[in-house]
Amino acid sequence: MDCLDPVLGAGDLAADRLEQANINPQTGLATDYLNHFNEVMMLLEMLPAMPDCAGDVLEWEPLDYIGHFENSTFKDKNLAILAYHAAPAKLRSHLETQVAEINGLVCQIQDRLRQAPSPTVVAAEIADIATHEIKPLISVAGAVIHGHVEPEATQHEGEGAQAEIDALFA
Template identity: 30%
Template sequence: MIVSATKTQAGTAAEGRDGAQAPRLSTDFLNNFSEALMLIELAASDPGIVEDLQAWRSIGYREHFEASSLRCASAALAAYDGVDPRRRQAFEQVCQSMTRLVMTVNALLVELPRPAELPLIIEVASEALRKLISRSAQFINANGTVDIATFDDAALQKEIDRLLVR
């Protein structure tokens, strides 16, 4: 049986002390960064996509859900408020890193003439952005109970495996 480490940890964090469902963070927020990733990857082969990427704007977790009409928006905000402030700050720093990465690629895509190494830059930036999105998703799926600054996929999976052996 394969068990996702973050889903197992998220499942234990979902119930409050009184047995009621605790508010949960939501990965819907990451759709904005996934859209930027898609646009970056498409821009390598379709220069017309650059305008769409130029229009992309970063938005914070709180701002995203304050403007959202999703049913889970208020719960996602309540969960976010419940995350340890140091972990929340580390998560926000990862989000800022993703934004800087997107903006850097954005600037290179409008540069004329385009750098000869642009395809390699896009490949490297896309991989880095994909990893940061994945790390952010794991933080959100664990409902903020992992320290994103020191998050180690392998160590977390080992801990979950150890718990499942019991």
């Protein structure tokens, strides 16, 4: 490791500084990243009652962790990016796996919306997918950010959100 590599708990990444910035000092990850997904989640769940939200759903674009913070108004966004680079690779990888699944589902939903004659035709189905598939993945991503990933959780990758949740709470 290069002497200039960031290290959690030291220098700019001291635990108290990370805590003040709402960055988990053990993982180096910030839950602010989940706001990107919570926004689209809210729109998807509102779609049956407010089909005019479909345009906002279609405008949503995937953003990786660094991209989110680079484009955010998060006060300590540079610290969040630095801490991300210092986060354990296993946690970053697991978070990125959850994010890829979320992004894939949202992109499938966007395709379904584009193909539907009207948002109202698919709104209930989309809200159901959001509630039962995307929301659990966001919860797993939050658990990863907080360092609550059991070793078994990484063995279930590819088996879906329920396996991840089962592994977290086993």
